Amino acid sequence: MFAQRLQNLQPYKPGEQPKDREYIKLNANENPYLPSPKIKEAVKDIPLQKLALYPDPDSHELKKAIAKALNKTGGVLVPAKDQQPLGFEITEDMIFCGNGSDEVLSFVFYSFFDSDKPLVSPEFSYSFYPVYAGYYGINLKKVPLNADFTLDTKAMLAIDSTGMIFANPNAPTGRALLPAEIEAMLEAYPKDKVFVVDEAYTDFSGYTVLPLLKKYENLLVIRTFSKSMSFAGMRLGYAIGAPALINALTTTKNSFNHFPTDAFCQTAAIAACSDIEWYVENCRKVINTRDIFCKALSDSGWNVIPSKTNFLLVSKDGMPGKDVYESIKKQGILVRYFDIDVIRDFVRITIGTDEQMQKLLDVMKKL
Numbered sequence: 159m160f161a162q163r164l165q166n167l168q169p170y171k172p173g174e175q176p177k178d179r180e181y182i183k184l185n186a187n188e189n190p191y192l193p194s195p196k197i198k199e200a201v202k203d204i205p206l207q208k209l210a211l212y213p214d215p216d217s218h219e220l221k222k223a224i225a226k227a228l229n230k231t232g233g234v235l236v237p238a239k240d241q242q243p244l245g246f247e248i249t250e251d252m253i254f255c256g257n258g259s260d261e262v263l264s265f266v267f268y269s270f271f272d273s274d275k276p277l278v279s280p281e282f283s284y285s286f287y288p289v290y291a292g293y294y295g296i297n298l299k300k301v302p303l304n305a306d307f308t309l310d311t312k313a314m315l316a317i318d319s320t321g322m323i324f325a326n327p328n329a330p331t332g333r334a335l336l337p338a339e340i341e342a343m344l345e346a347y348p349k350d351k352v353f354v355v356d357e358a359y360t361d362f363s364g365y366t367v368l369p370l371l372k373k374y375e376n377l378l379v380i381r382t383f384s385k386s387m388s389f390a391g392m393r394l395g396y397a398i399g400a401p402a403l404i405n406a407l408t409t410t411k412n413s414f415n416h417f418p419t420d421a422f423c424q425t426a427a428i429a430a431c432s433d434i435e436w437y438v439e440n441c442r443k444v445i446n447t448r449d450i451f452c453k454a455l456s457d458s459g460w461n462v463i464p465s466k467t468n469f470l471l472v473s474k475d476g477m478p479g480k481d482v483y484e485s486i487k488k489q490g491i492l493v494r495y496f497d498i499d500v501i502r503d504f505v506r507i508t509i510g511t512d513e514q515m516q517k518l519l520d521v522m523k524k525l
């Protein structure tokens with residue numbers, strides 16, 4: 159009854175959503191703060207007629223709103239002092255929108271990577287990359303991380319590849335390369351191969367590689383509204399790159415589903431982009447809480463990997479990650495552990511509100 163190819167699929171497992179009781183949910187890197195109240199106003203006023211018609215297949219107004227927001231902030235909500243200014247204007251034809259960055263990534267895998275050479279990625283990065291590689295029959299070459307969990311960029315560049323993909327900051331480690339280090343990689347990388355930087359968590363890091371788009375037409379940056387924009391439930395992700403890359407993604411999209419972003423999503427996201435100060439404020443709060451929690455946890459004897467994201471990867475000597483996860487879950491708090499070598503001893507904790515993190519700290523101090 160089922161197609162052969164189904165037997166080989168190894169699907170992605172998202173963070174659990176148990177219903178047996180109320181949990182403080184710190185397992186999926188969602189944002190603890192609400193999205194802008196302007197969204198409610200905008201959505202309330204959607205004429206019902208709009209729902210009877212197909213939405214704009216190419217999200218034109220939304221792309222303009224995203225471009226405007228990026229140009230306003232310089233590409234990152236809370237920029238570090240030494241983040242380069244954009245140096246050019248991001249235009250609508252440089253943006254592609256999809257149903258969450260997961261879908262955008264799926265189109266990226268389909269559009270740019272062949273199977274004659276391997277696609278290069280770090281051994282630990284977003285766990286959907288191997289899933290898409292399997293789905294599309296792409297040979298994924300996973301390069302082990304350095305001992306401190308940074309990327310081994312030299313080893314990644316040494317491979318003759320069909321393309322390159324990694325998250326920066328990386329997940330689930332939280333470690334980040336600086337834009338200058340990524341530029342050095344781009345310099346050494348063939349200009350006719352697509353080089354993908356997934357910036358899902360970049361707003362929490364202070365840095366972005368967007369200014370490099372001016373110089374490198376093979377660079378494609380992936381972004382999501384799910385993290386710093388508190389929009390995971392609506393599903394919106396986008397890619398930013400040279401118009402030729404965006405056109406390729408649009409061709410792939412139109413061969414699969416013309417309308418990945420619906421009328422509600424487009425309206426809500428345009429409203430979100432008009433209130434970027436709201437998100438800057440929330441992003442600052444998350445960064446501040448992360449840094450305080452990180453120090454408090456280290457002071458209590460936990461090993462904490464330095465993080466540039468809205469999550470921390472932590473371990474305690476002699477305690478397997480699964481035991482830590484289960485003990486914390488018993489106290490009504492969800493974190494995530496990975497049943498994978500090398501990071502089996504760790505749990506990943508999403509940064510919540512100050513109050514939520516204080517509760518978690520009290521629990522973890524007793525473990």
Ligand SMILES: Cc1ncc(COP(=O)(O)O)c(C=O)c1O
Nearest residue numbers: 258259260284325358382384395
């Ligand atoms: C590195 C990275 N990229 C992409 C995504 C997907 O985000 P979404 O599909 O919600 O836009 C995630 C989600 O956790 C992620 O961690």
